[in-house]
Amino acid sequence: MITAGVVGGTGYVGAELLRLLAIHPSVSLGSVTSRGQAGTPIAEVFPNLRNFVSQSFVLPEADSFADCDVVFFATPNGTAMNLAPELLERGLRVIDLSADYRLRDPAVWEQWYGLPHASPELLSQAVYGLPEVNRDAIAEASLIANPGCYATAVQLGFLPLIEAGLVDPAALIADTKSGVSGAGRTPGVPILLCEASENFNAYAASGHRHLPEICQGLEMATGQSIGLTFVPHLVPMIRGIHATLYAELEAGATDVDTIFRNRYEGEHFVDLLPPKSHPQTRSVRGTNRCQISWHRPQGGDRLVVLSVIDNLGKGAAGQAIQNMNILFALDEQMGLDQPALLP
Amino acid sequence: MITAGVVGGTGYVGAELLRLLAIHPSVSLGSVTSRGQAGTPIAEVFPNLRNFVSQSFVLPEADSFADCDVVFFATPNGTAMNLAPELLERGLRVIDLSADYRLRDPAVWEQWYGLPHASPELLSQAVYGLPEVNRDAIAEASLIANPGCYATAVQLGFLPLIEAGLVDPAALIADTKSGVSGAGRTPGVPILLCEASENFNAYAASGHRHLPEICQGLEMATGQSIGLTFVPHLVPMIRGIHATLYAELEAGATDVDTIFRNRYEGEHFVDLLPPKSHPQTRSVRGTNRCQISWHRPQGGDRLVVLSVIDNLGKGAAGQAIQNMNILFALDEQMGLDQPALLP
């Protein structure tokens, strides 16, 4: 039995982690912290957890996790980088769902996140937690940087093509769409129901923080230099990411189907749909699954890849549990093997 | 291991049944029928079931269920009453999620459902599958009439009060609200997204089919004559029922809290919230749980009870699984013990 703690349990990623940890057969839930809600029963904030979680939130202090084997950070960016070093020193494993340890270069991190990194010395030892790329390294890691939601959907869609040299890595486009839960649970006007429902818009079209993460990930995985245009959009729904990916096929490129099938053979959480089909975000809602399909419109040289995940599932908490399973040599699917709720 | 078949697997109740049966540890899924989709892989119609369900739909014939121990009917009203008799003769147990066997009196059934009953001789042996009332009878039944969604939410909210003689049973009001999935998956203008979203309205305010079911249920459970005004409404969301119940407290009535606590002690799927709280439908989404609270505004003689369920969960497929568990002497919570997906 693994004991797992959570730093930052009141956001949506935290809520999803708590739900998944509560039903994981090999996990006992340890401390769950919240600065603002310390002392409040968790099930009062999230009534879906009544009868499943009996703890109250506690203040975020390293001592709170004395009995833990692993600690998840479901905190805003800039928190984990201050507390993780102490936990690691005490011998705990850390899985950070924020962006603090995703980028290798502290200068790039500071450029995109707007503050100096508090523990840059850990950046090189952090393992980027995309199991379909880094499974072996994850198994040996002490600090895992859990990928961003967009970054997961986009990389899983592009990876086979770039690895196989099928497309021009310098001319990629990712037109991505996310449900509103990706924007978190901290109140703000743009994510009010009356603002975000019955509406659709792009945001951060001139530059989004997942851009350097995706480029770094694809470059490390494929050894090629990546040129990517990345435009995210807000969808009036709660959960789900849909990445529509455009790439230019190299001359003579054939058999995209085989490339995808071979690359993801045995990958339980990457589900390749029949070519020319259209994955739906709701088919993976609440799950750790990525569904992918692809099209070659009018038989031309442009390939369109469609990749869907749940931003809180494979895009955050689900993938974090998958990483934990790998880290503790459990069955990788443990606690994650359920169909989406539909409708 | 129980083998379970499903008649009518392409509607929303069918989809929820398939999801729950797929993850039930003691069930093997048998035949699933669909007149319109026979031959089509189930997972093609419901892509959330890819990797979980490998069968294709078959035609609805009694022979299809030769290897089954139990057959669920998730069909429109008027279907089960024709096929169930043959299945029962073959020794199968039948759990009917339609309305065919809910009413005792065939004349009342015909009045509300508009066609003659095809197997009225079975009405008296059918057990009304509300475990919180009929658990013992359910355990012995061969034919279970699974309650309607509104009927479940309303009865669970009123029952303790009427049993205890706390309120006037002749002056009840149930103002109920349902998500759109309660209207089924057969296309029609009123349930299109562009009609039902950004909208709210009552329907069937002059008389709804769950009215006689609720009155019969409360009368049989409490031995009292019931007078009920029942007005359902359509809520622009997928799942969930919220019943707002109004009753007049008898003179000297006190201690509503104790009455509720005592009545539902040990009932795993009835979750009493603190008095004066407000249950939310999303807290029970995808689950078999009913959450209840109550208010006595301005300390007056009118009591307001708030009762929420998932219309496809405790209001249909969840309760059907609970009934199956009882019928086969399994742990009543088996396959049903999960927190709601939130957000």
Next chain:
Amino acid sequence: MITAGVVGGTGYVGAELLRLLAIHPSVSLGSVTSRGQAGTPIAEVFPNLRNFVSQSFVLPEADSFADCDVVFFATPNGTAMNLAPELLERGLRVIDLSADYRLRDPAVWEQWYGLPHASPELLSQAVYGLPEVNRDAIAEASLIANPGCYATAVQLGFLPLIEAGLVDPAALIADTKSGVSGAGRTPGVPILLCEASENFNAYAASGHRHLPEICQGLEMATGQSIGLTFVPHLVPMIRGIHATLYAELEAGATDVDTIFRNRYEGEHFVDLLPPKSHPQTRSVRGTNRCQISWHRPQGGDRLVVLSVIDNLGKGAAGQAIQNMNILFALDEQMGLDQPALLP
């Protein structure tokens, strides 16, 4: 040409007022204030007003309205009562869309709103702005207390019945449902899309501020003592109020239809649907209309009245424009005579 100013232009009531004032043929828009957004172009905050409104928000000071004939308050409760007196002294007309001048008794106001009233001397001269009851007084008023949204829908539904002595005024129930815009535009967790969508719940079931307003309104209009149970609910949509009203018919009560038809004859903004029909909130979205129908289930003694409005229209800004039209002897329908956007 009337010049109209607005105090508090950044909320949803303010936004709707600005839209209606922008297209009103006899109004020129004066100053629009906002403490937080002073200096920002209005059309930057509300891009739907580009090309229609050229002003920027200004600070809320009495001098800002020097050129105005009328000033609307679309502010949180507790603001108008401080600034309105000075504006009235300068000879301006004031239409307050907040609750500050709705209740006659300052003690009751303080009880429900939790702070002492800053200008209680004005309570008796304020005219309650429900034109279907107070049209003549409104025409002569200097200070109009624009009714609350729930209060409008509920009163218009009950009024004819109580005036005619058709129902027991001591045993009324109003089960009301509101779109989320009724909760305003100030960010808070419960009105985030990820909290309020795919969800339904009651709130303030033990006591809501519109309760004393409704009782006072019905008592003043009918001269009868009112007993009302009032339970509001939050609907996952942007605009709309649906009031489901329950009343007990007095012995021998007949001809509800005639009572309604006679009462609202000539009332342009009260649209009586055929009996036994079900009004939809979307049919009045963006308009100043109230649609009403009624049912007498199973021919019994309980009457069910269904009343819908747009909470920002007839429930706030639309009704305020209607009051302004009356106040300045304009055609009562001016600027308000448009069909709802559908779908």
Next chain:
Amino acid sequence: MITAGVVGGTGYVGAELLRLLAIHPSVSLGSVTSRGQAGTPIAEVFPNLRNFVSQSFVLPEADSFADCDVVFFATPNGTAMNLAPELLERGLRVIDLSADYRLRDPAVWEQWYGLPHASPELLSQAVYGLPEVNRDAIAEASLIANPGCYATAVQLGFLPLIEAGLVDPAALIADTKSGVSGAGRTPGVPILLCEASENFNAYAASGHRHLPEICQGLEMATGQSIGLTFVPHLVPMIRGIHATLYAELEAGATDVDTIFRNRYEGEHFVDLLPPKSHPQTRSVRGTNRCQISWHRPQGGDRLVVLSVIDNLGKGAAGQAIQNMNILFALDEQMGLDQPALLP
């Protein structure tokens, strides 16, 4: 006063046309046809039109339009091409909102629409009704082919760039998103609330009927050969189209801002937002406006243009009214000059 008839008044485009015609100061509404609803009062089907439209639907026959000056077709594809010839012979003007007369080449039409064209001789005289391109020709036309919704949003976004030779016309990408009303009002499973809400997916990624329309439109307007990848998506909302357009800037291309400003100077319905802003579909809901902005991410050679319209407004009925205004030499903005409803 113009008398306008409508063929096919029960769909969403028809409903929007009726709303706009009802408030147009220079239009009197003539016959409105519906095969299925002939005899039913229009306001019974669309209760938002109560008090605005008194007619009942009639059968679609040429004689029904004897008193009309202009007839709008809001029918499924394949209807107008049969009835329009007779109306034109009688001297009426025809504005077809379906696709029947949009493509010049009958062979291309048949390839994409799957049936032979019934009046191919009219294709060459039909004027493509995009006023920002064809205003003069529209004024002289007898038969106007009103553009498709996607086609409008995409062409308005790309036009200035291609006309000015700023981008490579052979390497365009249009990633488009539409509200569900774009799929019409004929019931079908994919557009049920329970299927389309809380979901996002692409469709027709291998080829959509608006592709040849867009290419033809851009080629005729710019004289250049167009290569376009076009992927549409379904957004869980009622109204709105968001086109995210990607183009490769030619070497030395500068001053995108000036190109856009000059091209649309004086175009009342094309509203250019500040560069680097993000237009929202709700800001144009219910209007005839197109809002456009653009980004040049990381200062690279790829330009991103964001273009939003209401699919039923500038994408259908609004643009049809604009065309009618031009055709009858009315003020082009007449009946269309209103801000969007927000929120």
